[in-house]
Structures are given as structure tokens and as C-alpha cells.
Amino acid sequence: MSDKAIVTENLSRRFGEILAVDQLSLTIAKGEVFGFLGPNGAGKTTTVRMLTALIAPSEGKAWVNGIALGRDDTAIRKSVGLLTETPGLYEQLSAARNLEIFAELYEVADVAGQVEKFLRMLGLWERRNDQAGTFSKGMRQKLAIARALLHEPAIVFLDEPTSGLDPASARLVRDFIKLLKAEGRTIVLCTHNLDEADQLCDRIGVFRTRMIEVGTPAELRRNLFGRRVAFHLAEPAEVYLPLVQSNPSVTEALAVENKLLLRLADPETENPGLVRALVQAGANVQFVGELRHSLEDVYLQLVKEDDNE
Amino acid sequence: MNKIRTIIRKEWAEVFRNKMVVSVIIFLPLLFTAMMLAFLYFTTTSSSSADALAMELPEQFAALCGEGEELADCVTSYIMTQFLVMYIFVPLIIPINIAAYSVVGEKTHKSLEPLLATPISTMELLLGKMLAAVIPAVLATWGGFLIFVAGTVIITGGFSLIGTLLNVGWLAAILVLGPLLSVLSVCFCLMVSSRVNDPRVAEQISSVIILPVMVLLFGQIIGFLVFSSALAWLLSLVALILDAIMMFLCVQLFARESILTRWK
Ligand SMILES: Nc1ncnc2c1ncn2[C@@H]1O[C@H](COP(=O)(O)OP(=O)(O)OP(=O)(O)O)[C@@H](O)[C@H]1O
Ligand SMILES: [Mg+2]
Numbered sequence: 001m002s003d004k005a006i007v008t009e010n011l012s013r014r015f016g017e018i019l020a021v022d023q024l025s026l027t028i029a030k031g032e033v034f035g036f037l038g039p040n041g042a043g044k045t046t047t048v049r050m051l052t053a054l055i056a057p058s059e060g061k062a063w064v065n066g067i068a069l070g071r072d073d074t075a076i077r078k079s080v081g082l083l084t085e086t087p088g089l090y091e092q093l094s095a096a097r098n099l100e101i102f103a104e105l106y107e108v109a110d111v112a113g114q115v116e117k118f119l120r121m122l123g124l125w126e127r128r129n130d131q132a133g134t135f136s137k138g139m140r141q142k143l144a145i146a147r148a149l150l151h152e153p154a155i156v157f158l159d160e161p162t163s164g165l166d167p168a169s170a171r172l173v174r175d176f177i178k179l180l181k182a183e184g185r186t187i188v189l190c191t192h193n194l195d196e197a198d199q200l201c202d203r204i205g206v207f208r209t210r211m212i213e214v215g216t217p218a219e220l221r222r223n224l225f226g227r228r229v230a231f232h233l234a235e236p237a238e239v240y241l242p243l244v245q246s247n248p249s250v251t252e253a254l255a256v257e258n259k260l261l262l263r264l265a266d267p268e269t270e271n272p273g274l275v276r277a278l279v280q281a282g283a284n285v286q287f288v289g290e291l292r293h294s295l296e297d298v299y300l301q302l303v304k305e306d307d308n309e
Numbered sequence: 310m311n312k313i314r315t316i317i318r319k320e321w322a323e324v325f326r327n328k329m330v331v332s333v334i335i336f337l338p339l340l341f342t343a344m345m346l347a348f349l350y351f352t353t354t355s356s357s358s359a360d361a362l363a364m365e366l367p368e369q370f371a372a373l374c375g376e377g378e379e380l381a382d383c384v385t386s387y388i389m390t391q392f393l394v395m396y397i398f399v400p401l402i403i404p405i406n407i408a409a410y411s412v413v414g415e416k417t418h419k420s421l422e423p424l425l426a427t428p429i430s431t432m433e434l435l436l437g438k439m440l441a442a443v444i445p446a447v448l449a450t451w452g453g454f455l456i457f458v459a460g461t462v463i464i465t466g467g468f469s470l471i472g473t474l475l476n477v478g479w480l481a482a483i484l485v486l487g488p489l490l491s492v493l494s495v496c497f498c499l500m501v502s503s504r505v506n507d508p509r510v511a512e513q514i515s516s517v518i519i520l521p522v523m524v525l526l527f528g529q530i531i532g533f534l535v536f537s538s539a540l541a542w543l544l545s546l547v548a549l550i551l552d553a554i555m556m557f558l559c560v561q562l563f564a565r566e567s568i569l570t571r572w573k
Binding site for chain 1: 426
């Protein structure tokens with residue numbers, strides 16, 4: 001278990017008739033940033049709540065930091081940090097007071113030191129004596145993030161850390177998450193923001209009640225779409241279609257105006273030959289480039305396939 | 310222990326910002342104290358009013374007076390004794406307000422989830438919330454009571470009336486039974502607020518059902534029986550046992566999970 005931060009086995013949770021999480025089996029390594037990607041109501045928050053020992057699973061098992069869920073939940077709570085979906089600050093108390101309370105509850109040895117450290121890191125030090133209720137949405141979110149980290153947890157759960165933030169604040173929070181990763185913490189990130197997941201996550205789980213697909217962002221793209229290459233020509237591409245289609249390594253070919261769009265297993269080795277053949281046939285090749293799918297395409301495709309099943 | 314202190318300090322930092330709650334804590338005991346002292350003032354300055362009251366007193370009440378006592382003095386001290394009951398019940402009324410407010414606050418700010426995510430036990434959380442409500446209520450009541458004692462000494466110009474009023478029974482009742490009953494009412498309020506979906510309902514259920522029940526139960530006993538120190542200790546013991554049962558139930562019924570998930 002030593003290199004595993006989180007292990008779940010057939011973890012399920014129902015709310016009456018509603019099945020919120022269905023048979024989730026997953027392993028997250030220490031130091032990994034794992035993204036939960038899924039539409040509204042997918043069960044992301046429910047999963048996080050189970051793994052932070054806030055609600056009990058209906059079925060299945062899980063180990064967090066090597067501790068079995070339901071065995072010693074206090075120990076689990078001590079070893080993880082949670083950014084809840086809504087910040088839930090004590091609005092009438094100052095920013096510093098909000099953090100002091102949680103530092104004490106998390107049994108932090110140097111309360112004042114940790115509070116100062118995180119207030120400074122997140123750019124809230126100047127406003128430490130202001131009531132949290134007077135803070136902007138972004139500042140509240142940052143305060144809530146600080147609150148989740150006071151006890152330097154090995155695993156950090158972040159439930160939609162950048163939702164509702166302006167681009168600059170979102171950027172700051174993302175940079176902060178990168179910093180946490182660099183410190184070797186395990187991070188579980190729930191998000192709807194695909195670029196964010198793409199930038200931050202080592203692996204992504206596309207999730208809707210059950211796990212649809214898990215992999216690195218690159219793997220998800222490749223498995224789903226293969227790799228596509230575009231050849232830009234100076235003339236209409238249509239005439240060269242039979243030529244490329246006759247090549248056995250091309251699994252799919254499409255001509256759109258001056259472009260040939262090909263699906264290839266291994267573009268690095270196939271491309272030079274294809275370019276040569278095209279030039280010999282009289283084509284004026286202007287550019288050759290790989291078509292990258294945005295993660296959004298991947299995600300929408302996965303969810304669509306899941307709908308069709 | 311430290312976590313309980315943290316919770317108490319947090320509760321107070323919030324509660325004492327609420328003018329409504331603070332004024333209940335301060336004015337309720339003061340109001341009762343002022344009423345009692347005013348009554349005392351008028352009966353001692355015009356003896357005719359005490360005599361008038363004495364005429365209307367039913368016989369069994371007069372029978373409670375000792376042999377050879379002036380009827381008027383007897384009436385005054387008897388009525389004052391009845392008033393003293395308020396110092397047992399005020400610490401029962403005030404904290405419901407505080408406890409319900411603390412639960413309302415947590416639920417509306419959605420601050421319960423991060424709180425429950427910390428390694429705090431249910432027992433620590435509830436003890437913290439309970440003490441945060443009970444302590445100010447009891448202290449404010451005792452403060453009012455001290456003013457009452459001082460005022461009585463000044464108005465009557467001596468210690469004789471206060472001496473008759475304050476036997477061991479009453480002291481035990483005010484110093485021990487009152488706080489114990491206070492714990493009981495707060496526990497009930499916390500229990501209800503952790504179970505119902507709307508925190509306002511908790512306050513209503515607590516003040517509409519539990520208060521009258523407790524006032525009737527204990528009030529009747531105190532009013533109709535001669536209030537001896539033995540009775541005060543007996544009632545305190547009963548209250549202590551009820552406290553323990555109630556606290557146990559409160560922790561058992563505080564379903565962390567449904568509080569989190571049911572409240573939207
Ligand atoms: N306390 C609850 N009672 C009943 N149903 C619930 C409860 N909490 C969650 N659910 C249901 O479980 C499902 C998953 O909800 P959850 O909040 O985990 O989704 P989510 O992925 O976090 O969604 P979002 O992106 O909107 O935050 C939903 O269908 C939701 O209605
Ligand atoms: Mg959610």
C-alpha cells in the first residue's frame with residue numbers, strides 16, 4: 001500500500017432511489033494529481049465526501065493513506081485536506097480567525113505560523129483582519145483553500161477549486177495547485193474545466209455515476225481518436241485521396257478543400273513516406289501537422305458513447 | 310479538551326455579535342431582577358399593600374408561615390420565594406436562543422461540512438456548542454441574582470429577609486439545579502436542530518414544547534411542596550441523570566451524515 005494514496009474497491013453510494021456512485025474501483029498513486037471529470041450530478045462531490053469520511057459508502061471499500069474507510073475515520077480526516085464545494089466560511093469572523101479555528105481543530109503545532117504562511121502564500125495577508133463576509137468570491141475561495149492545507153495534509157481534495165473565479169484568480173489558484181504538486185502532495189481535483197484538467201492532472205477519470213474511462217490526457221485522446229495528421233496542399237486535395245487511401249497504414253482519410261485529413265497509427269514513421277508519395281504525384285505540400293483534439297472533444301465523445309449504451 | 314475550547318471561543322465570537330441574542334442574555338435576568346426589587350420596594354415602603362395581599366391569600370399559603378411571624382412579612386417572603394424560581398428557569402430559556410442561533414448559523418453558511426471534515430469528535434463538537442450556550446446564560450443569571458441579593462439588603466436595610474429567603478435549598482437550586490436544567494434544555498435544542506430540516510423549527514419546538522414541560526414539571530414541584538434543601542438536591546440529582554441521558558442521546562442522534570446531506 002505504501003506507494004498508493006487512495007484505493008477504492010467497488011465503492012458505491014445511493015441516496016434512496018438515486019444511485020450516485022456505482023462500483024468505483026480506482027487506485028491513485030502518492031504524489032499524483034487525479035482529475036474527476038464529469039457533468040453535473042455525476043457523483044464527484046459524493047465520491048469526495050466518501051473518501052474524506054464525511055459520508056459512508058453504501059457498498060464497497062476504500063483505503064485512504066493506507067487507512068480503511070470506517071475503521072478510524074478520525075485518522076483519515078487528520079491526514080486529508082478538503083476544499084468543499086461551497087467555501088462555508090465563518091463570515092462574521094476575520095480571515096485570520098477563520099484559519100486559526102481550523103488550525104486548532106487540526107491540532108497544528110504552530111498555529112500562528114501556519115496561518116501566516118498560507119495567508120501570505122495566497123495573497124490574503126493584508127486583509128487578514130477583515131471579516132470573511134466582506135471578501136470577494138475569489139478571496140473566499142483562496143481562504144477556503146488555505147483552510148484545507150493548514151495541517152499540511154498528504155492528500156488534498158479540491159472540489160471545483162476554480163469555479164466562478166475570474167481568469168486571473170483561476171490562474172493563481174492553478175499555479176498554487178502546481179506548487180502543491182511540486183511539494184509531492186496527492187491531489188484529487190473535481191472539475192468541469194477541461195483545460196484545467198488537461199494542464200494540471202497526471203490522470204483523468206471521466207466519470208458519470210460510474211467510471212467511464214481513466215487515463216492520462218494524452219492516452220484519452222489517443223485511445224478515442226487515434227492520431228490524426230493534416231496535410232495542407234496548395235491545390236484541392238480531393239484528387240490525392242485514392243493515393244493516400246491505397247497506403248495500408250492510413251486507416252481513415254478525408255479531403256476537405258485543400259486539406260487531407262488522415263488517421264495514422266504512427267505518424268512519425270509514416271509521414272515522410274506519405275509526403276514523398278504526394279510530392280511525386282505532383283502535390284504542392286505546404287504544411288504537415290498533427291491535429292490535437294481538445295480534451296473537450298474527448299470528454300463529449302465519452303459522455304455521448306455512454307449515453308448510447 | 311482544546312477542541313472544545315476552540316468551538317466555544319468560535320461560538321462566542323459569533324454569538325456576541327448578534328445584538329438580539331446579546332440583549333436576551335443581558336436583559337432577561339435584569340428584567341426579572343428589576344421586577345422583584347420593585348415589588349419588594351413597594352411592599353416594604355407601604356405595609357398596607359402587603360396587608361391587602363395577605364387578606365387575599367388562601368389559607369394553605371398562610372399556613373406555610375412560621376409561628377409568631379408578622380403576617381405581612383410572611384407574605385412578602387413567601388411571594389419573594391415564588392419569584393426566586395425565576396432564577397432557576399431563566400438559564401433554561403436563554404440558551405435555547407443561543408444554541409438555535411449557532412445551528413442556524415452553521416447551516417445557512419454551509420460551514421458544517423468543513424467543520425465535520427476536521428478530526429473533531431461529535432462529542433467534542435456538541436459539548437463545545439452546549440457549553441457555549443450554557444455558560445453565558447448561567448453567568449448572566451447569577452449576575453442578576455447577585456444584584457437581587459444586594460438590592461434586597463439595601464431596600465430592607467439588613468440581612469433578615471435575605472437570610473430567610475436564602476436557605477441552603479435555594480442556593481443549591483440556583484447554583485446547581487439551574488445550570489443542570491440549562492444543560493438539559495440546550496441538549497434538547499441541539500438534538501432537535503440536528504434532526505429537523507429547518508433550524509427555525511428547532512427553536513420553536515424547543516421553546517414551545519420543552520420549556521412549558523420543564524417549567525410545569527419542576528415549577529409545580531417547587532411551587533407546591535415546601536422547598537427544602539433535600540428537595541433541591543433530589544431535583545438536582547434527577548436533572549443530572551436526565552442530562553447524562555440527554556447528552557448520550559444527543560451524540561447518538563447527531564447523524565453527521567444526514568445533517569450534511571439533508572440540508573440544502
Ligand atoms: N444528500 C443527497 N440526497 C439525495 N441525493 C443526493 C444527495 N447528494 C447527492 N445526491 C444525488 O447524487 C448525485 C450525485 O451528486 P453529486 O453532488 O455528487 O454530483 P457532482 O458530480 O458533485 O455534481 P456537480 O458537478 O453539480 O457538483 C446527484 O444525482 C444528486 O442529486
Ligand atoms: Mg459537486
